[in-house]
Amino acid sequence: MGSNAESLVNRDTPIPVVQLHPADGSTPTAVTPSTDGGSSHRLSASKLKDKLESLGEKKHDHDTTSSRMGDKMFNLLLSQVLPTEDLSDTSPPDTTDPSSSSNIRIKDRRSRTYVSRPNFSIPTMSSNFRRFNSRIGVAFILQNRLIRLFTWTQPTQTLSFLFVWTFVCVDPYLLPVLPLASCLFFVMVPSFLTRHPEPDIAVGDADIWQGNLGGPPLAGARTIKPAPEFSKDFFRNMRDLQNVMEDFSRVHDAVLSFLTPLTNFSNENLSSMLYILLLLLSCTLFISAHLLPWRLIFLLAGYTLTALGHPSIQALLTTPEHEQILSEAEHSLRSSLFSLSKRDIEISPTNETREVEIFELQHRALHDEHGEYESFMFSASPYSPLSPARISGDRPRGTPFFEDVLPPRGWRWSDKKWTLDLLSREWVEDRCVTGVEVEVEGERWVTDLHYEVLESGGKGHRKGGSKGSKDVGEMEKEVLRRAWERSVPSRKGEWRRRRWVRGVERVGA
Structure with a gap:
């Protein structure tokens, strides 16, 4: 009998369903041209050219075959190391042993059951990494510009950003203008100046009036091409990608170390109290969110986060005294929340x-x-x-x-x-x-x-x-x-x- 059969109990709470064991116990090759027997003849220029081209094709076929053999050997080696099961799918749990904890089915949202994606492959992984690394440079350029902006490397740029932020917070209807203005000033204007460059004026030359951008284009259009493999930009992208992975790992571990003890119910009293506080806050905001001055809140938040990136404030915050003060404040907040949870939250010690x-x-x-x-x-x-x-x-x-x-x-x-x-x-x-x-x-x-x-x-x-x-x-x-x-x-x-x-x-x- 299946384990999903219905059952009833003479009380209001639902009951589990017992399991019953059935009585029956079921549950390509290079072609070499032929030569004349012993005859000798002079080799013309056209034949020499054909001969060299054929040698080049043979070398290319040999390199391709060697590369394929290397990939096969590498795949064979990894097949001995990697697990044998399909990493993209989750098989149903074993229901023969009801006492096993592995019978609890956990949804894996990365499984191919939900989204159909190609399986893991070493050649595909290598090819996709090279393509990705040769095209990711624009993201690292944006990252470097944001770092320079928020670390006050050029204070005029940071102050200009704060002015723009102020306009958006005071009048949020200007927010749709930002992507359009960014496309105009940071994409199209530089592209036009590339096609119409300013003339080079040397000392002692005749005076030439600059600023006339009319007339035919004087240079080719700027195009964005992937960085060639083993080029300087390619290895720069690898360096930046390496650093981004380290930054992500640090932020990921820091966030988990802070949030996980509070939200994973390892301490049920603490997590229950935090759940109640978040629930009350959600209900309060649901009712009174329209009464809050959101423009002022976002304005002050933007100014505060930008000011925290200033070098002098960073030097002040990284001193041992201030680090100790911040650590003590966090510890006291956790202690007060923990004491409140122990006093007001009571967990039943008996089993259900x-x-x-x-x-x-x-x-x-x-x-x-x-x-x-x-x-x-x-x-x-x-x-x-x-x-x-x-x-x-x-x-x-x-x-x-x-x-x-x-x-x-x-x-x-x-x-x-x-x-x-x-x-x-x-x-x-x-x-x-x-x-x-x-x-x-x-x-x-x-x-x-x-x-x-x-x-x-x-x-x-x-x-x-x-x-x-x-x-x-x-x-x-x-x-x-x-x-x-x-x-x-x-x-x-x-x-x-x-x-x-x-x-x-x-x-x-």
């Missing part, structure tokens, strides 16, 4: 408990009115007369022995044994089971009732011919209702069941 159910099914032949019911199996479904499995003709699924019933994955038994549910009428009414006889005393069996009217109605329906299982179910419901209202004599059917319950509790992964 639930109650699972199983139904004991017994069967006898329908024609044997006086025969004894025999044990059939234990199933998570009561296999009621009007259940979808019963109407479609499926047999009940489960296990023949109590010992094969396992707790849900991630849970363990908290009770020593199964307990018979004495409130049989309650679970019958909760499931709206009809056409059964309920024992309120004794062994609490819930037995099917077989009506003769039901049998004759089924025969008439079979004579009628082609209707689906849904029509069959509706007809049986109607027949049962009429038989119940008319008090038609009945006898016990071929199935009966009773409910067993047992407590479970959560276990750590």
Whole structure:
């Protein structure tokens, strides 16, 4: 029986589903030109040229073959080192061992299940890195300009940026103008000046008026080409890429070391208090965000961050005294938050408990009115007369022995044994089971009732011919209702069941 079967408990909280083990145990070549026998002849210039070209092609084919062989050898070497499984996909967890913590399925958003992307390949990786490194120079130029801007290398440029920032904060409707103005002044104007350069004036030459940009272009248009491999710019890009990776690693580790202890619930009191504070702040901003002076806030934030990049302020902040003050302030803030969480947050030390159910099914032949019911199996479904499995003709699924019933994955038994549910009428009414006889005393069996009217109605329906299982179910419901209202004599059917319950509790992964 699958682990996704439905179950019920006589309480308001949902319960896990037990696992049942089925009874069957299933779960190219260079061509050399031919020469004359012993004849000798002079080699003309055209033949010499053809000979040299053929030698060049042979050398190129040889180099290509050598390169391919080198790639194959490198791939063979890495295949012995890298894992054998596909790194792009996540296979479903093993469900044969319910006690294993690896059964918890974790979504991998980088898997090809969500986005179809090429697999890892050494030749592709090498080619893509060379192409990427030859084109990434423009990003490093932008990075260097931003560093010079915010470190006050040229104060006039930084002050100009602050003026622009002030205009945008005071009048946010100017924000769409920024990308257009940047394209005009930083892309198109330099490109036009490249096509119309200023004349070179040497000392002693006649005076030439500069600034006339009319007339035909005097130089070629500027184009951006990838840096050639093994060139100076190529190795500069590799150097900058190396430094960017180190900067990213430092920032990544710093952010994780600060945020992870607060948000990963390693200290549940602290993380719970932080969650409550963030929730309250979110609700407050949701209501009163329109009342805050956002223009002034962004203006002061921009001025503060830009001022912090000034060399004198950086020298002041990096002194040991100020570093100690900042460290003590962070420590005191964490301590106050921790003490507040310990005082106001209480975590229950007991494990979460639930109650699972199983139904004991017994069967006898329908024609044997006086025969004894025999044990059939234990199933998570009561296999009621009007259940979808019963109407479609499926047999009940489960296990023949109590010992094969396992707790849900991630849970363990908290009770020593199964307990018979004495409130049989309650679970019958909760499931709206009809056409059964309920024992309120004794062994609490819930037995099917077989009506003769039901049998004759089924025969008439079979004579009628082609209707689906849904029509069959509706007809049986109607027949049962009429038989119940008319008090038609009945006898016990071929199935009966009773409910067993047992407590479970959560276990750590």
